[in-house]
Amino acid sequence: MAVAHKSAISVGLLYIPVGLYKTTRDISVSFNQLCKDSHERVRYKKYCPSCNKEVTNDEIVKGYEFEKGRYVTIGEEELEKIKTKKDKTIHIEHFAKMSDVDSIYYEKNYYVVPEKGAEKAFELLRQAMMFQEEIAIAKTVIGTKEQLLVLYPNKNTIIAKTLFYQEEIQEIPNTQLNIQINEPELEMAKTLISTMTEKFDIAKYRDEYQQRLKEAIETKIKGQNIVSVDTSAPSNVIDLMEALKKTVEMTKKGTA
8 A cells, every 4th residue: 555645743853754655545436538439538638829839747746826917936946945843743732532533634544654663652642642532733744735634543553634724614504493392202312312223333334336336337348238227216205203213113013
């Protein structure tokens, strides 16, 4: 597995060289865009109209538009120069309780893996945070963005969770009505939750749509027609309490 970002955890005088590795991989079926008439794959070119030519990656520089049609360019070396020593490490700002960070702020996850020789310091930090049931709030620069991070310990390693900043979070749409819930409805809903509660096991779940998509592709490759699946939806409307009761009954029978 290729390292996504090399850095070092720094807290006070503690310095732990680490690598960040992606925790997930994309397993979805991907499609190419084809011309409807020829079925030739559509190509995208990076083209400069002034030079009237296609440009390669090494001919492209970053530019910031400060006025309409006017840019200031900045190179990779200049970007590196403005990074401080702190920017180049995963600098721990402070520690906090695991429950302090709302899940809405979490963006991406990375495995934090210590470099050779840093294993003991890394393990010391992981065990101490696990014992205290705390996380570390940290900052680092990845690319051209200062990234806010949570270093989250688990039983095997530390997970670096990138966070959205407050200004990146959209406000909740104002759709909440003044709804009154009566006690019998609430009790029935709680009963439904209780009857359906079981220990979560990620291994039980598969992307069933992706499987059907792959089967549909195989069917077309073999020159056969795709058979439609049942997409009908319930058309009867019943009241909330009746729906809750029937759902609880179906759950108990294992037919929900």
